[in-house]
Amino acid sequence: MKMLDSIRDKNIISKCIILIISIIAALLIGAVFLMVLGVNPVESYYYLLIRPFQSLRSIGELSIKLTPILLIGIGVSFTFQAKLTNLGGEGQICMGAIGMTLVGISPLAEALGPWWILPGMLTAALFGALWAGIAGFFKTRFKASEIITTLLLNYIAVQFLSYCVYYPLRDHKGNIPQSAKVASTLPKLIEGSRMNAGVILAVIGVIIYWIIIRKTKFGYNLRVLGGSIKASVYGGISKKKYYLIAMLISGAFAGIAGSIEIAGTQTRLVEGLAGTYGFDGVVASLMGMQHPVGVLLSSILLAGLSVGAETMQVKTGVSSLFLNVLEALIVLFILLGFSFFNGKGGKNE
């Protein structure tokens, strides 16, 4: 009892312990699966967890996956702070990518040279924000659940992106449905890897998030909304306004993630460029408990896992889908751990 009490007092530390135990537990259960498959779990985990960090090339790959996960994770964290859920990262990336491409293949981009990326990103942020804003508008105006609307908007955005690459934005030089190359790309950071300047932007995003949430009245108001809606009414904080702004910010972050995909990684608009980043971002935010460092670390973990899963598939023959099992187990254990500890939290009079 005493020990549990002392853990509960140190809120953040106890949560971190839960997280680490959850990850270890998930890995242990995963190991059982691997053994059933007849694979050496130690070897598999080496490829999954350690290998991605061992070479510059694979760290570069990791950074490419990290950037969108982190940006979405931060964006989603804004909404989670106000107890809103934005599951529309995927669609917002798509819209951001479309916005970026529109600028990137326009005559304006040719004229601006590498500086086209700035207006491009602004456009992408705007596109993403507007897409999330639709859900925000429905939420504040008609009380429509943002969980449903953001999710449904994903399908529309993904299909719209397909339409764009097949028809209006299609590059007719080739047979593949894709747009023309954008004018220029983000600068590479390390020779011999694909790491680009986007990852720096993502880290700056984390810092901005930290300042806004912890140090401004705006962030404070968001957190009051998340902490108790009744208290926000008492404090004269407009629920509608802050819900909408949180959604817009969240969408803007996703839009920028989309723009970096275009200007950094893909260099042109292609189908499926959003991948699973939308949901990985949500997982990163939940796992990191919306704490800036937490979101950063869990994004690195998720990005590392997805790079490692590919290596593991090649080296040991275990399907990279194994990763889904592992991630699901991690989330499951985290939820279990938190509900276990929260249920016992009492008042100390």
Add this chain to the structure above:
Amino acid sequence: MAEKKTLLELKGITKSFGSFKANDNIDLNVFNGEIHALLGENGAGKSTLMNILFGIYKADKGKIYISGKEVKIQSPKDALSYGIGMVHQHFMLVEKFSALENIYLLGDEKPLTFTHRKKIETRLNALKEKYGIEVDLNSPVEQLSIGMQQKIEILKLLYTGAEVLILDEPTAILIPQECDILFEIISNLAKEGKGIIFISHKLDEVLSISNRITVLSKGKVTGRIATKDADKNAIIKMMVGEEISIPEIKKTSNNNTNQIPILRADEVEAKDERGIQTLNGVSLSIYPSEIVGIASVEGNGQEELAEVMAGVRKAAKGNMFINNKQVSTRAAKDFIDNGIEYVPADRNYVGSVPDFPLYENWILRNRKPSKKRMLLDYITIKQQTGKAMEDYDVRARGAEERTANLSGGNLQKFIMARALSKNPKALICSYPTRGLDIKATWFIREKVLEAKSSGVGILLISGDFEELFALSDRIVVMYRGKIVGEVLPEDSSVREVGSMMMGVNSHEDA
């Protein structure tokens, strides 16, 4: 009355929750025909003790004897079979069922046929007659008043043959007239030889109806006294462990005619959370340096009135004026900027965000917290919080303490400190002392009085008549969302206000 025999005896009851001793070696006995008051503040261990007796908790140590025989009570069912019954603060009734059906539910295994129903009804009527309990047996419980439902609970226990009846704060939810009826029933029960344990923290009623008093404080018995020898101050000392000086309260004679009201509601109507209109056109002015008390049974629109006047609820109709200037009821910011402060009834979720550290709650309902350049200046904010906590004796580990960890009294002091730190023009207090111990209660009341004497106009909603009469300069009575009368506390009585609250004898048409 028959000869005095011990119905029930508790010996050395001890119960701990973790490291907290809720009950520490408590002895208690109840004779037949006796009303035994169990007095103590919130958290003194009264409810824990009774829950042990009723088989809801299991004691760590101690023995229970019934008519001299040791018994083990493992569940409420056991307790009932030994003749111990309890009326909880929250009634255990199926709302859609009638009184008769609720009572049938308690133990009968026979199907409720027409003839069986008649049999139960006959028995119940006999009991009603014997103890003077007037209830409607056949209407669904939800249509009956709280007082009525409580009587059904008592009847239910009598039907099961309870010899010892535990009443857990039975008067907390009743208006004075209903209290009188309850007390009559209780004394009838005692006359018929039942033993009654009457739990309360209200001294006056305990002194007026009980035979013996046992005082609990911090889990221990701190006093045992026959009521006829009891003295109010001595009992308070037993309850609190120290003397409490109750300040003399000066009333403000009302010379409001020439003044501008700080806050004025004009024909205000509003809906509650469920969208049902509960406020039906109320006009009320609050002037500087006065306390306006609102008396009404809960759910008669007083909460909505407080919220509209504090700017946190939109009025469906009608206008609000601050210093005779109209403000929109849509925007709390106008109220906040004009110095209208609010101490809400729900301190845990409205008055504060439970997960925040105290210093973050310090800037709730504050539109201009300390800033350095664009950012919140938490260093200054923490200093302000710390100072307020010292001034208002808020006991916590510091400004960083999580708000949910504070006890009700400390949190209320904190919220009061926050409201008064902004030098408000008007202060709206909704049940400011509900659930607080005597010390904290008087601390809050003194702060309200201090604010009044410094010129603040105060709206005080309270369910505690003693408080309303002691503090208010005038009392406004509400019934069904309307004001049905206004009295001066020195010219009125609890009884008069009580009947007005029920919608009878009002000065105006209800």
